[in-house]
Amino acid sequence: MEKENIFSVVKEAIADVLPDVDTEAVSIEQNLKSLGANSIDRTEIVMSSMEKLGIKLPLVSFGGVENIEEMVDILVDA
Amino acid sequence: MDVQVYRVPMQRLIQGNGMPQESDHGVAIVGMGIVCSIGDNIVEFKESLKKGVSGITRLADRKGPKLSVDIGAEIKAFSFLDRLYRYSDIPETLLQKARHCAQRSPFAIQASVLSALEAWQDSGMVARENDPERLGVIVAGESTTQNYRYGLHAGFETDPEYLSPRYALQFLDTHQVGVLSEILTIKGEGFVVGGASASGNVGIIKAVQLIQAGIVDTCLVAGVVADLSPIELQGFVNVGAMVRGNEFQTPEQASRPFDEQHAGFVFGQASACVILQSCDVATERNATVRSTILGAAMNLDAVSTTAPSASGEARAMNEALRRGGVCASGVDYLNAHGSSSPLGDATEVEAIKQVFGDHVSKLRVNSTKGLTGHCLYSAGVVELIASVLQMEGEFIHPNKNLENPIDHKLRFSGARFEKARIALAMSNSFGFGGINSSIVFQNAC
Numbered sequence: 310m311e312k313e314n315i316f317s318v319v320k321e322a323i324a325d326v327l328p329d330v331d332t333e334a335v336s337i338e339q340n341l342k343s344l345g346a347n348s349i350d351r352t353e354i355v356m357s358s359m360e361k362l363g364i365k366l367p368l369v370s371f372g373g374v375e376n377i378e379e380m381v382d383i384l385v386d387a
Numbered sequence: 388m389d390v391q392v393y394r395v396p397m398q399r400l401i402q403g404n405g406m407p408q409e410s411d412h413g414v415a416i417v418g419m420g421i422v423c424s425i426g427d428n429i430v431e432f433k434e435s436l437k438k439g440v441s442g443i444t445r446l447a448d449r450k451g452p453k454l455s456v457d458i459g460a461e462i463k464a465f466s467f468l469d470r471l472y473r474y475s476d477i478p479e480t481l482l483q484k485a486r487h488c489a490q491r492s493p494f495a496i497q498a499s500v501l502s503a504l505e506a507w508q509d510s511g512m513v514a515r516e517n518d519p520e521r522l523g524v525i526v527a528g529e530s531t532t533q534n535y536r537y538g539l540h541a542g543f544e545t546d547p548e549y550l551s552p553r554y555a556l557q558f559l560d561t562h563q564v565g566v567l568s569e570i571l572t573i574k575g576e577g578f579v580v581g582g583a584s585a586s587g588n589v590g591i592i593k594a595v596q597l598i599q600a601g602i603v604d605t606c607l608v609a610g611v612v613a614d615l616s617p618i619e620l621q622g623f624v625n626v627g628a629m630v631r632g633n634e635f636q637t638p639e640q641a642s643r644p645f646d647e648q649h650a651g652f653v654f655g656q657a658s659a660c661v662i663l664q665s666c667d668v669a670t671e672r673n674a675t676v677r678s679t680i681l682g683a684a685m686n687l688d689a690v691s692t693t694a695p696s697a698s699g700e701a702r703a704m705n706e707a708l709r710r711g712g713v714c715a716s717g718v719d720y721l722n723a724h725g726s727s728s729p730l731g732d733a734t735e736v737e738a739i740k741q742v743f744g745d746h747v748s749k750l751r752v753n754s755t756k757g758l759t760g761h762c763l764y765s766a767g768v769v770e771l772i773a774s775v776l777q778m779e780g781e782f783i784h785p786n787k788n789l790e791n792p793i794d795h796k797l798r799f800s801g802a803r804f805e806k807a808r809i810a811l812a813m814s815n816s817f818g819f820g821g822i823n824s825s826i827v828f829q830n831a832c
Contacts, residue, residue, distance in 0.1 A: 352552040360549040
């Protein structure tokens, strides 16, 4: 449940940063690059998600992330 | 109207060495765009000029402390996307690019994108295959992200970790160069110029020089909207340059260039763009030339203060005339810097008399700042556009609030719209730090 909640917060962040993406159609296995996010967009999505969740983690924590699910898992564990 | 135009033979053609050709030929204005307090586009702006509409009102509510000034000519009800999709004649792919690049940008950048698109469309460059390396972009304005930064400050004090990564790009004035070049695929020279209140003219002057030097064929000049934060607004009041507003019954009365009651400038907002092009290229592609810039010059007074100098201003006007190969008596119309500053207005009157002598009885003079307020960085571009619209429409816009002129020799336009044919015009812009600039341009027709 926790994971689903966090995924929906991440989708809100994606909608803010990438207004052309239909977030209803985004699945957790996808990566942000495939949604058209450049490196700054990706960083902004991570930071905006953390802000919405009140989490503060160093950005390097997300260094090896390959898809949205791995990012969500890090946020779940925070 | 007969105008004597004396062309000075000043050809400096470098030939036979493979270098680009350098010449003193005029530079064509082929596109114009604007978003300001009295018009969301060129057509609306022209109508407002004709009618003498003022954009000055009480300032919108702002965060922060109560300031000593509460009036200005702001761009109101701004929505980037709403305005973007009003450009129905611009190709969808270009609009998508603009949306992608600027949807999350600060207001100052979004306003530049809108006026740049209008100018680009007007120039006919949209519908054409352009060589990107022959296109340039100059962003005229300095410290253009002050209010954006001010707005981030409270959040930053508590949670610096959440500062958007975009900030590192967006606080730089050069970000506008990046955004405009990406949207319009510009790959020649591009940079930011600052010249305080003369920034717009400085941008135009540098674009003219780039084109005359053969470095680019076409150059977009974007005069950036002044999105001042409360700190800059209070700063201009404290230095004695900006009128507070409470001295007058209505906000509209506060900007009164060359009137006895002038008491300082009124804050104005405008994003204004022009597309300049070498006359050869404009002719080759059959472009509609709206006006031709013949001469443009700037200089310094070698002072670091706010003090204006009549001799410096006169030098700029004389040099612009000389470079244009025209004489003062040929000029029909002057769009004065006229900021409504008591010292600034008096100094400019003195400089105008030095340059034009007896011709001041014929030279028509007005100041667009009576309607738009002082648009600071973009003022030079706004006023070039205002001048071209008056040339094209054969009118002189009113000098709003000019009831008792500080000088009776100059031929100031009155409180009402007048019909007039202008063949040759000049526009002045002066800035803090002893920066003087002047541009001379002629009717395209």
